[in-house]
Amino acid sequence: MPIAHIQGKQLIGADGSATNADTFVATDPATQAVLDPPFHEASSEEIDRAMTLASESADVFSNTSYETRAKLLEAIADGLMDAGQDLLDRCHAETALPMNRLQGERARTVNQTRLFAEMIREGSWVEAKIDHGDADRSPAPKPDVRSMLISIGPVVVFGASNFPLAISVAGTDTTTALAAGCPVVCKAHPAHPGTCEMIGKIICDAVKATGLPAGIFSLLQGQSHQVGHSLVEHPATAAVAFTGSIAGGRALFDTANRRPNPIPVYAEMGSINPVFVLPGAIAERAEQIAQAFIGSLTMGVGQFCTNPGLILIPSGDQGDQLVQSIAQHAAAAAPGTMLHSGIHDAFTKGVARIKDTDGVQLLSQAKGPREQACCTIAVTDFAVLQRERSLLEELFGPCSTIVRYENANQMIEVAQALEGQLTATLHGSDSELSEHQPLIRSLQQKVGRLIFNGFPTGIEVCHAMVHGGPYPATSDAHFTSIGPAAIKRFTRPLCFQDFPNDYLPAELQDANPRGIMRMVNGVFTRDQ
Known part of the structure; x- marks a missing residue:
C-alpha cells in the first residue's frame, strides 16, 4: 500500500472513521521531519462503536472452524509480504529502525503467524480432558466430566513501540487472540501510526477474504491516555494485552481492576535482565x-x-x-x-x-x-x-x-x-x-x-518459550506473551458434566473426530 493511501482514520470493522477534529502527526526520529498525513484521535463514540461491533461478532467468531481461523492468519501473513517495500519504508520513516532489522522483523511476524495457524489447525491447543462416568461407583455414582479451553470474548491489544511489526497490530497478541476466536480492537502506537494503519488494512482485507464478520477487527488511533483507558473500561472488553513501561502497564491494570467486573490485563513491562x-x-x-x-x-x-x-x-x-x-x-x-x-x-x-x-x-x-x-x-x-x-x-x-x-x-x-x-x-x-x-x-x-552461556536478546518463537516473569516483568507470571502458548491468555476452561455425546463440542466427543491429543481418564491419547 503506497504511503499516499494512508488516511489517518480509525478502522472500525470494514469502515474508515474520523469524527474527532483532534489530530496528531508522526515524526521521523532521525530528522524530526513531520510525516503525512495527520491522524485523528479516536472519539468516545468511535471507541464504543468498535467495541460494540466486536461484542456483536464474538459469538459467531468463537464458533467458526479452526480451519477458517487458520486461513485468516495465513491471509494476514500473505498480506504482510504482499505489502512489499512500502510497508518497510513507512516503518523505517516512523521508527528509524534499519531496513535489515525491519526485514528480519517482518519475517519473524509472518513466520509466527503461520506457526499459530498450524497450531490452530492441529487443534490440541484446547487441552481437552475427559473423565468417564461410572454409574456403578460406590458410595456415589461418578459423573461424566469433560473440559476444554474456549475463547473469552473481545480483546484490546496495545501495540508496542519497539517492535512495530512483531509485537504490534499483527503481533503475537493480535494473532493469538484471533486464533482463539476472540475479536480484537487494537490501539495503534502513536509513534508509528502509519505503519499501524497499513497493517490494520491488511488484517481487514484478510477478514473480508475469509468471509468472517468485519467486527472481529478494528484499529483505533490516539495519543491521549484517555483512548486506552476508555477501551479498558468498556463493558464489552474481556481482556487486555499490553507491552510497554511499568507505569503504563500498571495504569491499565489499575483501571481494569476498578471496573464493576474486573478483567485480566496481560502487561509485559520492566526488566533489567541481570x-x-x-x-x-x-x-x-x-x-x-x-x-x-x-x-x-x-x-x-x-x-x-x-x-x-x-x-x-x-x-x-x-x-x-x-x-x-x-x-x-x-x-x-x-x-x-x-x-x-x-x-x-x-x-x-x-x-x-x-x-x-x-x-x-x-x-x-x-x-x-x-x-x-x-x-x-x-x-x-x-x-x-x-x-x-x-x-x-x-x-x-x-x-x-x-x-x-x-x-x-x-x-x-x-x-x-x-x-x-x-x-x-x-x-x-x-x-x-x-x-x-x-x-x-x-x-x-x-x-x-x-x-x-548466552544473552537474553533474541527470543525464539517456539512452543517451549516463556516470555514473562514475576511482577513487574509482567502483571501475570502464569503466561507467556511470545510463542503459541500465548493463546492461553485469551481462553478459559469450560466443563461439561453428563452432556449427551452428540451435543458436546467435537473435541470432547467420544469418537475424537478431529484426532487431537486429549487426556482421557488421566492418560494422553489421540485414540477414540
Missing part, C-alpha cells in the same frame, strides 16, 4: 563474553525488553580484564537513533541519574551526536548496590551497570534483592553450575527464562 559471570567463564573466554555482551546491550539501540542492564563480575585480576574489555567494546559501539524523542529523553535522564549516583563511576561512553543514544557502561561494587537500589531499576536503552562482587553470597543477595525479571543469565562452566545451586534456585524464583 547477567551473572562466574570466574570459570572469564578464564575460558573473557573476550568473547565482552564482545557478545556489548552486542546484546546495543542491539536495536538497547530498546529490547530483554536488554541486559546489569552484569555482575568478580573482583580480582581476571574480573579486571573482563571489565576493561567491556569498556573497550562499549567505546567502539556505534551510536543510534532511538524510536522517538520521549524514549531518548528518558534514556538521557537515566544515564545522568546513574552518573550522579555516589559510588558509581562512568567507565565508558561511546561518542556520537547529542540526539543519538551512545553505549554507556557504569561500574560500582556490591556495597553501593545495596545502598542504591535505584541501580536495579530498568533504563531502556544501551546502558548497563557492572557490579563487582567478592563471593557467591553477594551474588545470592543481589538475586534475592531483584524484583521480577523476564530473564537472568549465568556464564560459567558446567562444574560451576553444581557449585552455585543456591544462586540458581534464587534466580528461578525471580525470572521467566534462565539462560546459560
Whole structure:
C-alpha cells in the first residue's frame, strides 16, 4: 500500500472513521521531519462503536472452524509480504529502525503467524480432558466430566513501540487472540501510526477474504491516555494485552481492576535482565563474553525488553580484564537513533541519574551526536548496590551497570534483592553450575527464562518459550506473551458434566473426530 493511501482514520470493522477534529502527526526520529498525513484521535463514540461491533461478532467468531481461523492468519501473513517495500519504508520513516532489522522483523511476524495457524489447525491447543462416568461407583455414582479451553470474548491489544511489526497490530497478541476466536480492537502506537494503519488494512482485507464478520477487527488511533483507558473500561472488553513501561502497564491494570467486573490485563513491562559471570567463564573466554555482551546491550539501540542492564563480575585480576574489555567494546559501539524523542529523553535522564549516583563511576561512553543514544557502561561494587537500589531499576536503552562482587553470597543477595525479571543469565562452566545451586534456585524464583552461556536478546518463537516473569516483568507470571502458548491468555476452561455425546463440542466427543491429543481418564491419547 503506497504511503499516499494512508488516511489517518480509525478502522472500525470494514469502515474508515474520523469524527474527532483532534489530530496528531508522526515524526521521523532521525530528522524530526513531520510525516503525512495527520491522524485523528479516536472519539468516545468511535471507541464504543468498535467495541460494540466486536461484542456483536464474538459469538459467531468463537464458533467458526479452526480451519477458517487458520486461513485468516495465513491471509494476514500473505498480506504482510504482499505489502512489499512500502510497508518497510513507512516503518523505517516512523521508527528509524534499519531496513535489515525491519526485514528480519517482518519475517519473524509472518513466520509466527503461520506457526499459530498450524497450531490452530492441529487443534490440541484446547487441552481437552475427559473423565468417564461410572454409574456403578460406590458410595456415589461418578459423573461424566469433560473440559476444554474456549475463547473469552473481545480483546484490546496495545501495540508496542519497539517492535512495530512483531509485537504490534499483527503481533503475537493480535494473532493469538484471533486464533482463539476472540475479536480484537487494537490501539495503534502513536509513534508509528502509519505503519499501524497499513497493517490494520491488511488484517481487514484478510477478514473480508475469509468471509468472517468485519467486527472481529478494528484499529483505533490516539495519543491521549484517555483512548486506552476508555477501551479498558468498556463493558464489552474481556481482556487486555499490553507491552510497554511499568507505569503504563500498571495504569491499565489499575483501571481494569476498578471496573464493576474486573478483567485480566496481560502487561509485559520492566526488566533489567541481570547477567551473572562466574570466574570459570572469564578464564575460558573473557573476550568473547565482552564482545557478545556489548552486542546484546546495543542491539536495536538497547530498546529490547530483554536488554541486559546489569552484569555482575568478580573482583580480582581476571574480573579486571573482563571489565576493561567491556569498556573497550562499549567505546567502539556505534551510536543510534532511538524510536522517538520521549524514549531518548528518558534514556538521557537515566544515564545522568546513574552518573550522579555516589559510588558509581562512568567507565565508558561511546561518542556520537547529542540526539543519538551512545553505549554507556557504569561500574560500582556490591556495597553501593545495596545502598542504591535505584541501580536495579530498568533504563531502556544501551546502558548497563557492572557490579563487582567478592563471593557467591553477594551474588545470592543481589538475586534475592531483584524484583521480577523476564530473564537472568549465568556464564560459567558446567562444574560451576553444581557449585552455585543456591544462586540458581534464587534466580528461578525471580525470572521467566534462565539462560546459560548466552544473552537474553533474541527470543525464539517456539512452543517451549516463556516470555514473562514475576511482577513487574509482567502483571501475570502464569503466561507467556511470545510463542503459541500465548493463546492461553485469551481462553478459559469450560466443563461439561453428563452432556449427551452428540451435543458436546467435537473435541470432547467420544469418537475424537478431529484426532487431537486429549487426556482421557488421566492418560494422553489421540485414540477414540
